Amino acid sequence: MPRISNRIRRLRFDHGEITQEELAARAGCTRQTIIALEQGKYVPSIELGFKIARAFGVTLEDVFQYES
Amino acid sequence: MSYKTFRMWQAIIGAGIGATTGASVAAGVWIIPIPVIFIGLIAVIFLRRKVKEIIADERTYTIVQKASRLTLQIAIMGMAAIGIVLLSVSHGESPALTQTGCALEYAACALMIINTLAYNYYSRKLGGNNE
Numbered sequence: 001m002p003r004i005s006n007r008i009r010r011l012r013f014d015h016g017e018i019t020q021e022e023l024a025a026r027a028g029c030t031r032q033t034i035i036a037l038e039q040g041k042y043v044p045s046i047e048l049g050f051k052i053a054r055a056f057g058v059t060l061e062d063v064f065q066y067e068s
Numbered sequence: 069m070s071y072k073t074f075r076m077w078q079a080i081i082g083a084g085i086g087a088t089t090g091a092s093v094a095a096g097v098w099i100i101p102i103p104v105i106f107i108g109l110i111a112v113i114f115l116r117r118k119v120k121e122i123i124a125d126e127r128t129y130t131i132v133q134k135a136s137r138l139t140l141q142i143a144i145m146g147m148a149a150i151g152i153v154l155l156s157v158s159h160g161e162s163p164a165l166t167q168t169g170c171a172l173e174y175a176a177c178a179l180m181i182i183n184t185l186a187y188n189y190y191s192r193k194l195g196g197n198n199e
Contacts, residue, residue: 029125036127045126 003067004043008034011056011063026055069118077115081108140183147176 012018020034027034028051029044036042037052044052046060053060085101085108092100116123154169 024122028122030122030128033125033127042127042130048126 027051147172
């Protein structure tokens with residue numbers, strides 16, 4: 001299992017329950033990638049991580065956490 | 069155009085190419101499939117550009133990379149193994165088996181060479197060497 005977790009589901013809820021499709025469009029990725037991220041099955045590149053954080057208007061570390 | 073509509077058109081074009089190629093080959097007219105395949109490919113590329121949704125992203129490319137790597141490993145090992153078996157069985161007495169075995173071994177070698185060249189190219193392109 002990846003040691004990088006994320007709060008995407010929580011952030012979607014906090015931002016008015018935006019859909020996975022809408023977040024995907026804002027971040028420039030597919031809905032399947034958002035699903036995989038929320039399920040913890042995929043760790044994104046730094047670029048996509050920044051795009052997702054920017055889509056929520058938060059910092060990268062507000063979205064992703066590294067569990068050492 | 070939505071991705072769903074694109075997929076529908078892609079399937080229709082694919083079926084059309086398949087049917088035309090099949091009918092042409094059955095009729096013994098070998099020249100027709102070439103422009104049909106070419107036009108079909110151009111149509112698919114054109115339609116793909118009309119899709120506003122994101123069809124592929126970094127995760128898709130990661131999946132493609134992993135699938136390609138596995139396919140290459142299986143293909144090379146499979147061809148090499150089958151080639152050796154055929155060459156062993158033939159003992160130089162069956163030209164057909166010998167030729168097939170040699171062809172498989174050469175194909176496996178060609179794949180390994182292409183893979184090595186591509187690896188070196190991307191290794192240089194993406195940095196990390198000592199130069």
